[in-house]
Amino acid sequence: MHTGFLTIYWRDMLRFVRFRSLLFASLIQPALWLAFFGIAMSNNFDRLTSTLPPIPGIKAVGYLTFICAGVIAMTTLFTSLFGGTVLLFDKNWGLMRETLSSPLPRIHIIVGIGLSGMTKSFIQAAVIMGLGLLLGVQFFEGYTPARILISLLGIMLFIGAFSLGFLFLSAAIAITMESPEGMQAVITLLTMPFFFTSNALYPSNSFPPVLRALSTVNPLTHLVSGIRYFAIGSDFSSIGIHYIYTQGGILVSFLALLAFAVIMFLIARWRFSKVTVT
Amino acid sequence: MVRESIGIVFQELTLDRDMTVREILEYHGRLYSMPKAARQKRIDELLDLVELEGKRDTLTRHLSGGMKRRLEIARGLMTRPKVLFLDEPTIGLDPQTRIRIWDYVKDINQQGTTIFLTTHYMDEADQFSDNISIVDHGKIIVTGKSWELKNTLGKDIIYLETSDNRAASELLKSLESVKGIREKSKGIIVMVNVDGTYLLPEMMDKLRSEGITIRAVNLKKPSMDDVFVHYTGKELRDSGTEKSSVVSLRAGRR
Numbered sequence: 407m408h409t410g411f412l413t414i415y416w417r418d419m420l421r422f423v424r425f426r427s428l429l430f431a432s433l434i435q436p437a438l439w440l441a442f443f444g445i446a447m448s449n450n451f452d453r454l455t456s457t458l459p460p461i462p463g464i465k466a467v468g469y470l471t472f473i474c475a476g477v478i479a480m481t482t483l484f485t486s487l488f489g490g491t492v493l494l495f496d497k498n499w500g501l502m503r504e505t506l507s508s509p510l511p512r513i514h515i516i517v518g519i520g521l522s523g524m525t526k527s528f529i530q531a532a533v534i535m536g537l538g539l540l541l542g543v544q545f546f547e548g549y550t551p552a553r554i555l556i557s558l559l560g561i562m563l564f565i566g567a568f569s570l571g572f573l574f575l576s577a578a579i580a581i582t583m584e585s586p587e588g589m590q591a592v593i594t595l596l597t598m599p600f601f602f603t604s605n606a607l608y609p610s611n612s613f614p615p616v617l618r619a620l621s622t623v624n625p626l627t628h629l630v631s632g633i634r635y636f637a638i639g640s641d642f643s644s645i646g647i648h649y650i651y652t653q654g655g656i657l658v659s660f661l662a663l664l665a666f667a668v669i670m671f672l673i674a675r676w677r678f679s680k681v682t683v684t
Numbered sequence: 685m686v687r688e689s690i691g692i693v694f695q696e697l698t699l700d701r702d703m704t705v706r707e708i709l710e711y712h713g714r715l716y717s718m719p720k721a722a723r724q725k726r727i728d729e730l731l732d733l734v735e736l737e738g739k740r741d742t743l744t745r746h747l748s749g750g751m752k753r754r755l756e757i758a759r760g761l762m763t764r765p766k767v768l769f770l771d772e773p774t775i776g777l778d779p780q781t782r783i784r785i786w787d788y789v790k791d792i793n794q795q796g797t798t799i800f801l802t803t804h805y806m807d808e809a810d811q812f813s814d815n816i817s818i819v820d821h822g823k824i825i826v827t828g829k830s831w832e833l834k835n836t837l838g839k840d841i842i843y844l845e846t847s848d849n850r851a852a853s854e855l856l857k858s859l860e861s862v863k864g865i866r867e868k869s870k871g872i873i874v875m876v877n878v879d880g881t882y883l884l885p886e887m888m889d890k891l892r893s894e895g896i897t898i899r900a901v902n903l904k905k906p907s908m909d910d911v912f913v914h915y916t917g918k919e920l921r922d923s924g925t926e927k928s929s930v931v932s933l934r935a936g937r938r
Contacts, residue, residue: 508715
C-alpha cells in the first residue's frame with residue numbers, strides 16, 4: 407500500500423504542534439465554552455427545571471452534562487470545517503505545486519488532511535471531556551473501567567466519522583475557492599444551520615416540524631446522540647426531558663455519519679481532479 | 685514514470701515558511717517514496733553541496749533569498765532526477781549569490797544531470813548552455829549553440845546615426861559584405877560578414893561621398909542580447925514575461 411497520505415499527515419501535524427499559540431488557543435477555546443456558556447446556562451436551566459418532578463426510576467443529569475456532548479460536537483464541527491484551510495494557503499502560496507507535481511496520488515492529500523484533522527479533533531475532545539469531568543459533568547457515571555473503555559472507543563468512532571466528513575467537505579471548498587476571506591465567509595455561513603438545527607445546546611423535541619426534519623438529517627445531531635449514548639447512557643433525563651437511545655438508533659446514526667463522510671470524500675475527490683498545476 | 689525522473693525549481697519561491705530546512709527536504713523525499721536511510725543520506729549530501737549544513741534546523745522564514753534558492757535547488761535534486769528544470773533560478777539575487785548558484789548548477793551538470801534553464805538573463809544563457817532555444821509567445825523560434833546563433837547575425841554589428849538614415853541604408857545594402865540592415869528610431873544597425881574594424885572606414889567614406897553626415901558610430905560583436913532582439917523583433921526591456929529564452933545544458937558525461 408502506498409503510504410503517501412502519512413507524509414501529508416506528518417506535515418500537517420508538524421505545523422499543528424509547532425505553533426504554540428494556535429495549539430493553545432484550539433485547546434482552550436472549547437474549554438472556555440464549557441466553562442462560561444455551560445456553567446451560565448446550566449445554572450439557568452437547572453433553576454427553571456427544578457420545579458419539574460423528576461421522572462421516577464430514571465437517571466437524571468444536569469444541563470452541564472447535557473451540553474458537554476454538544477460542546478464536543480460543536481468543537482469537532484468547527485475544527486473540521488476549518489481543517490482544509492491549509493490547502494487553500496498551500497494553493498495560493500504555490501506550495502501545492504510541489505505536492506501536485508510529485509508522483510503522490512491526489513487522493514492521498516485528501517486522506518492525509520482528513521486524518522490529521524481527525525487527530526486534532528480527538529485531542530480537543532479529550533481536553534473538553536477532562537475539563538468537563540473536573541467541572542462536575544456526569545460522564546461515565548457508575549461505569550466499570552471496561553465499559554468506560556468501550557464508551558471512549560464508541561465516542562472516537564463517532565467523532566472520527568463525523569470529522570472526516572466535514573474535513574473532506576472543507577478540503578473540497580478550500581481547493582475550489584480563491585481567497586481565504588471567501589472561504590471564511592462560506593464556512594461561517596455553513597456552521598450556522600448545522601449548529602442551530604441540532605440538539606447540541608438544547609433539546610430538539612420541541613422544534614417546529616421543519617426545523618425538526620432538518621435536525622434529523624443534520625450530522626451534528628447524530629454525533630451528539632452518539633456521544634450522549636456512550637457517555638451518559640441509553641436512558642436518562644435532563645432538563646425535564648426523557649431521552650431514550652436504542653442500539654438500532656445509534657447504529658443508524660453512525661451509518662448516517664459514515665454515508666456523509668463517503669459522499670463528502672467523493673465530492674472532494676472530484677474537486678481535486680479539477681485542480682491544475684500552474 | 686516521468687514524474688520520478690524530473691526535478692523542478694519554480695520561478696517563485698515555494699518553500700513552507702514554517703518548516704525547517706531539513707523538513708523541507710524530508711517532505712520532498714517522502715513525497716517521492718524515498719526510503720528513510722536514503723533520505724537521510726541524501727539530505728546530508730545536499731546540505732553539504734549547497735552549504736546549508738549550519739541551517740539544518742532553521743525555519744525557512746529566517747533564511748536569506750539566496751539561501752532559499754539554494755535550498756530549492758537542493759530540493760529539486762533530492763530524488764536524483766535525470767533532468768532538472770530551473771525556471772529563472774537567479775532572478776532577484778545579488779551577483780555573488782548568482783555566481784555561487786551557477787557553481788552548484790555546473791557541479792550538478794558535470795555529475796550527469798541534464799539541466800533545462802529558463803532565463804531572461806542572456807549572459808547566463810550564453811555562458812552556461814550547450815544549446816539555446818529562443819521562445820517567443822510560447823513557440824520556439826530558433827535553436828542552436830551560442831556561437832551558431834551569434835553567427836547568424838554576422839561577424840560584427842555596426843550602429844550608425846546619420847543625417848538621412850533611409851538613404852544611408854539604401855546605399856549600404858548594395859555592399860557585398862553587408863548581411864542585413866535594421867532601422868531603429870534614431871539610427872540604423874548594419875550586420876556585416878567581415879571584420880568591421882576595416883569595413884567601417886570604408887562605409888563612412890562612402891556615406892560622406894554621397895553627402896550624408898554621420899553623427900554617431902558604434903561597433904560591437906553580436907551578443908546573445910542582439911540575437912534575442914533579432915529573433916523576437918523587440919527590445920529586451922519591452923519583452924515582459926511572456927518571452928524567454930529556454931536553454932538546455934546537457935550532461936557532461938552520461
